[in-house]
Each structure stands twice: as C-alpha cells, then as structure tokens.
Amino acid sequence: MTTEEMIERYIYDVVRRLPADQRNDTGLELRSLVDDMLEERGDNEKTRQENAEDILRELGAPSALAGKYRGDKKYLIGPKYYEQYWFVLKIVLIAVTVGMVIAAIVQGVAWMIDAPAAAGTQYVGSAALGVGEAIGNTVLGLVQGFAWVTLIFALVERYSVKLDLKESSGSAWKPQDLKDRPIPSEKAVVKKGESVAGIVFTVAVIILFNLIPYLMGLWLTDGEGVMHSVPLFNLEALPAFLPVLNVCFALGILRETLRVAIGRHTLWLGIVTAVLNMIALGLSCAVFFDPGVWNQNLIDQAAAINTNFAGAAAQLNIFWEYFTKFFGCILIFAFVLDSAESLYKGIRYGRV
Amino acid sequence: MMETPEEIVSGLTQELRRGTIVMCVLSQLAEPQYGYSLVQRLCEAGMPTEAGTLYPLLRRLEKQGLLGSEWETGGAKPRKYYAITPMGKEVYKRLCAQWQEMERVIGHMTDGGEEK
Numbered sequence: 001m002t003t004e005e006m007i008e009r010y011i012y013d014v015v016r017r018l019p020a021d022q023r024n025d026t027g028l029e030l031r032s033l034v035d036d037m038l039e040e041r042g043d044n045e046k047t048r049q050e051n052a053e054d055i056l057r058e059l060g061a062p063s064a065l066a067g068k069y070r071g072d073k074k075y076l077i078g079p080k081y082y083e084q085y086w087f088v089l090k091i092v093l094i095a096v097t098v099g100m101v102i103a104a105i106v107q108g109v110a111w112m113i114d115a116p117a118a119a120g121t122q123y124v125g126s127a128a129l130g131v132g133e134a135i136g137n138t139v140l141g142l143v144q145g146f147a148w149v150t151l152i153f154a155l156v157e158r159y160s161v162k163l164d165l166k167e168s169s170g171s172a173w174k175p176q177d178l179k180d181r182p183i184p185s186e187k188a189v190v191k192k193g194e195s196v197a198g199i200v201f202t203v204a205v206i207i208l209f210n211l212i213p214y215l216m217g218l219w220l221t222d223g224e225g226v227m228h229s230v231p232l233f234n235l236e237a238l239p240a241f242l243p244v245l246n247v248c249f250a251l252g253i254l255r256e257t258l259r260v261a262i263g264r265h266t267l268w269l270g271i272v273t274a275v276l277n278m279i280a281l282g283l284s285c286a287v288f289f290d291p292g293v294w295n296q297n298l299i300d301q302a303a304a305i306n307t308n309f310a311g312a313a314a315q316l317n318i319f320w321e322y323f324t325k326f327f328g329c330i331l332i333f334a335f336v337l338d339s340a341e342s343l344y345k346g347i348r349y350g351r352v
Numbered sequence: 353m354m355e356t357p358e359e360i361v362s363g364l365t366q367e368l369r370r371g372t373i374v375m376c377v378l379s380q381l382a383e384p385q386y387g388y389s390l391v392q393r394l395c396e397a398g399m400p401t402e403a404g405t406l407y408p409l410l411r412r413l414e415k416q417g418l419l420g421s422e423w424e425t426g427g428a429k430p431r432k433y434y435a436i437t438p439m440g441k442e443v444y445k446r447l448c449a450q451w452q453e454m455e456r457v458i459g460h461m462t463d464g465g466e467e468k
Contacts, residue, residue: 026411028423029387029432033403036388036429059404068408 001179003049007034009178010056017066017164019079026069034059053175061173063164077153080160084261085153091196092145092253095203100141103211104134110214137211145203152254156261184264188349195256202252209245213238218298220306230301233293241287248287251280270346274339281335285328294324373401375451377409378444381419384433410434418443 001009011030015023034055041051059065070079077085108130208216217229255276262269287293295301299317303310355363376399380390387407394401413419418440424431436444 022411025432028430029407032386032429032431033388033407037403058402065404065408068404069411071408071412 003052005182006049006056006175006178007031007052009181009183010034010059010062010175012183013062013178013181014066014069017063017080018069020083022069030059056175056178064173067164075157077150077157078161081153081157081261084263085149087192088153088199088257088260089146089149091199092149092203093142095200096141096145096207097138099204099207100134100138103207104131104138106212106215107134110212141207148250148253149257152257153261156258184349188264188345190259190263190265190269192260195259198256199253202249202256206246206249209238209249210242218302220302220309222305223307228305230298230305231295232298234295237292241290241293244283244287248280248284251276251283265342265345265349267346270343273342273346277335277339281332284331288331289325289328291324369399372451373399373405373409374413375444375447376401377406377413378418378436378440378447381434381436381440384422384435386424386431386433390434413440 011027011034014030015027018026034052037055038048038051041054044051046054108127111126111130213233213235214229214231216233217231220228220230222228255273258269258272299309299313299320302316303313309316376394376397377390380393380397385393387410388403390410391401391403391406394406410419410421414421414434417437419434420437421432421434424433
C-alpha cells in the first residue's frame with residue numbers, strides 16, 4: 001500500500017458512510033486537507049509515509065470522523081443505507097401492487113367464466129365481495145412487503161453500527177488497517193438491475209403460487225376451439241406446500257435486498273448469500289422432489305381435451321415423469337451456481 | 353475507577369470550548385477562508401481545534417445556513433472556501449451579546465464566590 005493509496009482508501013472509507021450527495025464534495029475537501037497538512041510537515045525529518053500516518057491518526061478512525069460529519073444520531077435506518085432502502089422499498093411495493101392487480105383481474109375473469117349466469121343481485125354481491133377481497137389482499141401484501149424490507153435494512157444498519165463501534169473504540173484504529181480495505185473497483189459493485197429483476201420475479205412467483213396457481217398449466221384448445229388449462233401442480237395438495245415455498249421465496253427476496261443494501265461484493269455478502277441459498281435449496285428440494293406436488297395425471301387430462309395429445313400420450317407421459325423427477329436438479333444447479341459466483345466475487349473483490 | 357482532578361478539569365474545559373467553538377469560527381469568517389487556513393488561524397489565536405472536529409463543523413454550519421461556500425479551483429489545489437452569510441452575521445451578533453451577558457454574570461458569581 002503506497003502513501004497515496006493509503007490516503008485514498010482512508011477518504012473512501014470515510015465518505016462511503018455519508019449520504020451519497022455529500023460524498024464527492026466531502027472527499028475532495030478531505031483530500032485537500034490532507035495535502036495541506038502534508039505540505040506543512042514537508043520539512044520535518046519524517047518520511048512522507050510517516051507524516052501521512054500521523055495525519056490520518058489525528059483525523060481519527062474513518063467511522064469516527066464520518067460519525068462527526070453525520071452528527072451521529074441514532075437511526076433505525078441511517079443515511080448510509082437510506083437510499084438503498086427507498087430503492088428496494090419502491091420496487092417491492094410497486095411489484096406487489098402490480099402483481100396483486102393482475103392476480104385480481106385473473107381471478108375475476110376466471111370467476112366470471114365459471115359463475116353460472118346467476119340472478120342480478122346475487123351476481124353484484126359476489127362481485128363486490130371479490131373486489132373487497134382483492135383490495136384486502138393488496139393492502140396485506142403491501143404491509144408485509146414494507147415490514148420485511150424495513151426489518152432487513154434495520155438489521156443491516158444495526159450490524160454496521162456495531163462494526164463501526166468496534167473500530168472507533170479507544171485507539172484501536174491505525175492507518176495500517178487500511179491495507180485490507182482497498183477501494184472497490186467497478187467490477188465489485190453489485191449490479192442493481194439483476195437484483196431488481198430477481199425481486200420483481202420472486203414477488204410475481206409468490207402471487208402466482210398463492211393466489212392463481214391454476215395459471216401455471218398447459219393451455220390447450222379442445223375440439224370446439226375453447227381454451228382449457230391443465231394445471232402442472234396438484235392443486236389440492238399445493239396449499240400444504242405453500243408455507244415452505246413461501247419461506248424459500250422470502251429468502252430469495254432477502255438475498256437480493258442484502259445485495260442492494262451492501263452494494264458491493266464482500267466476503268461477508270458471499271457467505272450470507274451461500275447460506276441463504278443452501279437453506280432455500282433444501283426447502284425447495286423437499287417440495288419439488290415430492291411427487292405429490294405435481295399433477296401426475298397431466299397428460300391424461302390433456303389427452304382428454306385435445307386429441308393431438310391422445311396420440312402421443314405414452315411418450316409424453318414418460319417425458320412428464322422425467323421432468324417432475326429432475327426439476328429439482330435444475331434448482332440445485334441454479335442455486336449452486338449463484339452461491340459459487342457470490343462467494344467467488346466476495347473473495348476476489350473484498351475482504352471486509 | 354476515579355478520575356483525577358486533572359482529568360475532570362480537562363473534560364470540563366473541553367465542554368466549555370465545545371460550546372464556544374461556533375462563535376470563534378464565525379468570528380474568523382468575515383473574509384472567505386478554506387478549512388485548513390482556519391485551523392491555523394484558530395491555533396494562532398490560542399484556540400487550537402483539530403481538523404477532524406472543524407471540518408464536520410463547517411459542513412454543519414453551512415447546512416444551517418450560517419456559512420456559504422465556494423470551490424476555488426484556480427490555484428494548484430482545489431479548495432473549498434467558507435464565508436459567513438447575512439444570517440450567520442445575525443446569529444453571531446446575538447451569540448456575542450449572549451456571551452457578554454454570561455461573562456458579566458459569571459464574573460459576578462466567581463468574583464468573591466457569591467452573587468451580590
């Protein structure tokens with residue numbers, strides 16, 4: 001670590017704890033301060049490196065100096081994470097709202113198709129009940145989304161405050177600590193887009209499984225050209241699996257939220273990602289390797305609707321049997337790949 | 353563990369200084385100054401203040417509207433200059449009046465050990 005690197009790392013370590021709109025300006029100002037102080041000591045006997053170390057020690061631990069800039073108040077979610085918090089919260093709330101509205105429309109359409117052409121008043125009553133239920137579900141979903149995102153960020157905040165306290169207590173901090181804290185390169189920054197896509201996708205899947213599972217099916221036309229859906233899953237058995245599945249989905253959202261909150265690949269993030277993935281993998285294997293969750297009669301039911309299916313029923317049955325047996329393997333592959341990638345990037349880019 | 357009288361005095365003195373540092377800073381910024389020149393001025397005036405304390409303080413005063421700032425990029429190094437705003441002058445004037453009042457009262461109280 002050269003003297004220049006040490007100074008740059010110090011300043012980075014201070015400003016990364018400040019609200020984003022102050023980072024650049026404060027960084028420049030601190031840089032000119034350190035330069036002024038170095039210049040003033042230019043003609044003493046010490047080397048530039050020693051002088052720089054003295055100066056950084058005088059300025060104090062990065063977390064302590066950042067604390068003075070922030071005026072160190074107690075926060076549930078402080079300025080360091082506030083922007084990421086807003087960002088994730090907005091995505092989750094928008095995804096929940098859009099997903100719920102779509103689910104409500106699908107449920108409404110399905111009900112209108114199924115409902116017998118009942119008498120006027122009863123029809124209106126049921127429709128009103130359906131709309132009320134949809135609004136209730138949406139509010140419940142929004143409250144849950146808000147609560148979970150807030151909880152995750154509050155825990156991240158708590159954890160980082162604890163780390164800061166450990167660093168700035170007493171004279172524990174020394175400039176040489178900066179050796180292990182390189183300024184992250186562009187590559188170490190987590191790609192927000194991927195996490196956003198992950199969160200939106202997961203919210204959609206939660207709504208799909210919980211509210212409108214019959215949409216996940218084979219869509220076929222019968223002899224008269226009418227659309228029918230044959231569900232992929234055993235709709236009678238599925239509710240029993242839902243709690244476990246929902247935990248898996250929640251873990252997925254937790255993982256993506258942590259990625260956005262931390263903002264860069266670190267060893268800690270890699271390990272947490274891998275652990276969350278392994279738990280989710282175990283749970284989802286328990287669900288998808290269970291033959292009971294799948295619709296075992298898929299092909300027979302399809303064949304009953306569409307005659308094209310009837311001809312190839314035997315081969316299709318074998319294919320469907322294999323697919324249900326090995327679907328879990330696809331999940332294993334995806335989870336292991338994601339964990340390995342996170343761990344690799346964590347080791348490669350940041351030991352914090 | 354008991355604090356020694358020296359430690360107690362040093363702690364209390366620090367608190368006194370903390371209360372007056374804003375006044376000292378405002379008094380020096382009729383003309384624009386950058387952070388480190390202000391550190392040196394305060395030191396020369398007998399009010400040594402660490403840069404790690406002064407820089408965040410300048411930020412805060414700027415945010416409160418007592419100071420204005422401008423980046424001076426013409427020289428060899430870019431520097432951020434701070435100067436007092438009209439609102440800052442108003443606050444400074446009133447602070448000074450408060451200070452004089454306090455000085456008078458405390459002078460009374462400490463002179464002879466009791467208030468007359």
